[in-house]
Amino acid sequence: LTVHYENKSILPSLQLKTRQTSKNSQNDYKESDSKDHTKFSVDGINFYVKRRFVLEVVKHYIKDHPNINYVELEKVFPSNLHSKALGVIRTLIEVQEKIKSHPDLKKRYFLKPDEVILLADGTKIVVNNQWGTLFPRFLEAAKKLYQVTNDTESNTPISRLKITFGNGKVIQETQAAETFRQFVMTVGVEQVQSLNIKVCKIPLISNTLHEKYQRAQKPLGNGRFLMTCSNTKTKKRDIERIAKALGIQVTVEIV
Numbered sequence: 394l395t396v397h398y399e400n401k402s403i404l405p406s407l408q409l410k411t412r413q414t415s416k417n418s419q420n421d422y423k424e425s426d427s428k429d430h431t432k433f434s435v436d437g438i439n440f441y442v443k444r445r446f447v448l449e450v451v452k453h454y455i456k457d458h459p460n461i462n463y464v465e466l467e468k469v470f471p472s473n474l475h476s477k478a479l480g481v482i483r484t485l486i487e488v489q490e491k492i493k494s495h496p497d498l499k500k501r502y503f504l505k506p507d508e509v510i511l512l513a514d515g516t517k518i519v520v521n522n523q524w525g526t527l528f529p530r531f532l533e534a535a536k537k538l539y540q541v542t543n544d545t546e547s548n549t550p551i552s553r554l555k556i557t558f559g560n561g562k563v564i565q566e567t568q569a570a571e572t573f574r575q576f577v578m579t580v581g582v583e584q585v586q587s588l589n590i591k592v593c594k595i596p597l598i599s600n601t602l603h604e605k606y607q608r609a610q611k612p613l614g615n616g617r618f619l620m621t622c623s624n625t626k627t628k629k630r631d632i633e634r635i636a637k638a639l640g641i642q643v644t645v646e647i648v
Contacts, residue, residue, distance in 0.1 A: 433532070435539040435608075443528045448503050448520045450535045451482060455510060463516050469538075474530045475521055481531065485509055485517035540609045540622050552625045552647050556632060559642035570621035573628050574611045580641055582613045588638050590631065592620045597631070 432440035441449050451470060455461060461469075463484060472480035479501060492498045502519040503509070510518050524531065535541050554572040555565040564579065566572040577585050582598060590597040593606060597620050602610055609622035623631070629645045636643045 432544040433535075434542050434544075435535070440544045444522045444524055446535075447481070447524060447528075447531055448508060448522070450531075450539070451520050452510060454538060455512065460513050462512060462514055463518060466512070466518070470531075470534065474534055475524070475527050479521050479523070481521055482518050483521075485519050488519055537605060538608075540606065554625060554629060554632070555646045555648045557644045557646075565648070569625045569628050570609075570611060573621060573632060574613065574619050576632055577619055577635075578613060580635065580639060582615070582617055584639055585635055586617065588635060590634070592627075592631070593622050595620060 430442070432442055433446040434440040435450060435453055439449070451466075454469060455466070458465075463482075466482060467480075470481040472478075474481050483502065485504075488498060488502055488504070501521060501523045503522050504519055508519070510520070512518065532541065552569065553565065553567065554569045555563065556572060556576050557563050562579075564572055564575045566575060577598070586596070586598040588597075595603050595606065598613065599610065599618050599620065600616050602618060603620075606620060606622050609620060610618035611621055613619050621628070625647055629647055632643070632645050635641075636645075
């Protein structure tokens with residue numbers, strides 16, 4: 394079956410070639426999709442099922458780039474991550490118009506009021522919620538933007554670091570990354586940078602933001618950034634290495 398969508402918006406006209414959907418095939422999709430309950434996160438705290446993860450990544454990106462417009466956003470999340478016809482994102486007005494002749498599209502996008510995204514220029518956009526076997530494409534794209542984790546990697550309770558210095562000073566923040574950052578600032582950014590430690594093949598402390606890991610690079614001041622793309626155990630190990638190299642007495646605990 395070939396369905397021709399007439400599109401008079403800023404997007405080119407689309408063609409979608411699909412198989413006819415029956416109730417059985419819909420059930421098959423639900424059954425196959427339900428086998429994998431893995432949830433994903435871009436902040437290590439909030440985890441979402443695959444389809445919801447797509448929506449949250451788009452929302453997150455817009456929050457980080459508040460003045461982005463639809464055309465620019467479509468370049469970040471191009472249609473070929475899913476299909477030319479349905480895409481990753483579409484304008485709400487475009488989808489509403491197509492629903493008039495293709496009611497099934499109601500099921501293919503996040504259309505609830507709290508799911509529709511409003512851009513700075515007033516454009517309302519919606520996100521595709523049908524991924525199935527196409528999800529890995531989006532996941533790879535998301536990994537280029539953020540440090541993505543899943544709940545099979547993070548199936549233990551959220552852990553924090555507690556650093557106790559020999560003089561009794563304690564650093565213990567709500568997030569391990571912030572505890573690490575405070576430690577580095579306490580012992581001296583330049584001293585730590587001089588140790589030339591690397592994480593994920595880039596310097597632990599760098600004067601530049603790395604395209605892939607910039608979200609995990611935390612500011613240290615004076616144009617320097619701390620790479621925090623590691624789990625809590627690795628951070629503990631790195632802190633202990635730094636302390637030993639600098640001759641600083643500390644006790645590092647995962648709490």
